Amino acid sequence: MTEHMDKEITIHIEWDGPFVMEGTGRQIAKLKHPKKDKGVYQIYGGNSIYGGRSLLYIGLTANQSFAHRIAKQEWRQIWKWNRDAGRIEVYVGRLSGHETPKTSIWNQHISFVERLLIYSHQPPLNTQKNFRTADGLKGIHVLNWGKYRDLLPEVSGARWTPRYDKVKDYHQFGDEHKL
Numbered sequence: 639m640t641e642h643m644d645k646e647i648t649i650h651i652e653w654d655g656p657f658v659m660e661g662t663g664r665q666i667a668k669l670k671h672p673k674k675d676k677g678v679y680q681i682y683g684g685n686s687i688y689g690g691r692s693l694l695y696i697g698l699t700a701n702q703s704f705a706h707r708i709a710k711q712e713w714r715q716i717w718k719w720n721r722d723a724g725r726i727e728v729y730v731g732r733l734s735g736h737e738t739p740k741t742s743i744w745n746q747h748i749s750f751v752e753r754l755l756i757y758s759h760q761p762p763l764n765t766q767k768n769f770r771t772a773d774g775l776k777g778i779h780v781l782n783w784g785k786y787r788d789l790l791p792e793v794s795g796a797r798w799t800p801r802y803d804k805v806k807d808y809h810q811f812g813d814e815h816k817l
Contacts, residue, residue, distance in 0.1 A: 647777055677732040679699070682694060754793050
C-alpha cells in the first residue's frame with residue numbers, strides 16, 4: 639500500500655443489510671460466497687454511552703467471506719456481553735463499479751475504505767484500529783450506496799486528513815489582517 643498517495647481514487651461501496659448474527663435467521667452464515675461476499679462491514683447494537691442501535695464497529699474481511707470473518711470466536715465473546723445482543727445488526731459493503739479489479743487492488747481499496755470510514759466515524763469498539771492519522775488517504779473518496787445506515791454518503795480523504803491543516807496564508811476571505 640502506498641503511504642503517500644497523491645492519486646485521486648473514487649471507491650464505490652454498495653451496502654446491504656441489516657443481517658442478524660443470531661436467532662433463527664442466522665443470515666450472516668449465508669454470506670459465504672468466496673468472490674462476492676467480501677469487503678467491509680458495520681456492526682450496530684446497544685452502547686451504554688451512544689445508546690441503542692448505535693454504530694459499534696467497522697471492519698474488513700481480509701480475503702475471507704463475511705460469514706467466516708464475522709462468525710469468528712472472538713466476536714461471539716464480545717457480542718454476548720452486549721446489553722442488547724439479540725438485536726445486533728450487521729451491514730455488509732461490497733466494492734462496486736464498472737470493472738472488477740485484480741485481487742491486490744481489491745484488497746488495497748477495501749483497506750482504504752475501512753481506514754477512512756473508521757477515521758471519519760470513530761466507532762467505539764474500533765480500539766485496535768482507531769487510526770490516529772489518515773496518512774496516505776488524502777486522495778481517496780468513498781461513495782456509500784444502498785443501505786449504508788448511519789455512515790456519511792460520501793467520505794473524502796481531502797476532508798478527513800490533515801491535508802489542509804497548515805496551508806500557507808490560509809484566512810477567511812475579506813479578512814484584512816496579514817498572516
